[in-house]
Amino acid sequence: MKLGDNCKILKIYISEDSRFEGHNLYHALVIRLKEIGMAGVTVTRGLESYGKSKAIHDMKILDLSSSLPIIIEVIDEVEMIEKALPIVDEMVKEGLVITTDVNVIKYGRD
Template identity: 75%
Template structure:
């Protein structure tokens, strides 16, 4: 990553129980994003949320929900994000996929 390039954030909102070829979709996405050379990816598990169905999913111990919200976030050069989009669209059949421009102010260790 160079600080003078144009960057985008790719955010993918899915359900924790979403699958891709028998595996957790979020895990399969991270592996595929690494394979295609993305700078990095982070998966965040939501505590509570709802989506298109308007059903609230939460992490209360009594509910034992396995369909909590999951967010996969990738920040990379805009060109690389655009190249990754066909793969993401093929793998994510239900969810929300968004991109937006971002300024990277620092990346990695300070020299």
Template identity: 45%
Template sequence: MAVKISGEALRLRIFIGEDARWHHKPLYHAIVLKAREMGMAGATVMRALEGFGPTSRIHTVNLLDLSSDMPILVEIVDSKEYVEKFLPVLDTMVDAGLITIDPVKVVKYTHNQTNDPHIDRDNSQ
């Protein structure tokens, strides 16, 4: 059975620094791998052009003030059940950052290959 999400869901947003690590891997990559392992619907990683966090230090791609630790956003949309199962895992992985949850309405979520083992929630639970 393929993942099907429609109607009410949650959007999980994880704001971290590009230099953050988890077991010698970039943290954003480790989060994506863990979300996939836990059978979540999908994850997207976005690198920001500029931002600041609790230290108020500006991180930017401006050549005059180049920062290697750019802001990273990992975004996941899934059912309340799956997001709530993932939160304790994130708590152990994210030492510094911001995690938010927003209610969203899924209008369409499709996949054209129903045999993909990575979207079969029956095999990943």
């Protein structure tokens, strides 16, 4: 990935219990995005959320719910993000997928 303003961030919001071909969807996405050469992927688990259904999903000590929010973030050049979108569209059946322009200041070590 080159530094500068020709980059985008792809954010994918899904549920922790989302699956793809028998695997956790977030893990399947990380593997597939690595295979196509994305610069990097980060998966974050949220503590609480609600979405279109307005049902609140949260972490409670006695609640072993596995429907907490997962956010997958990918930052790469515009062309690479565009290459990833059909894959994401195929794999993500429910959730929120967004992109926005981003200016990369630093990537990796000097």
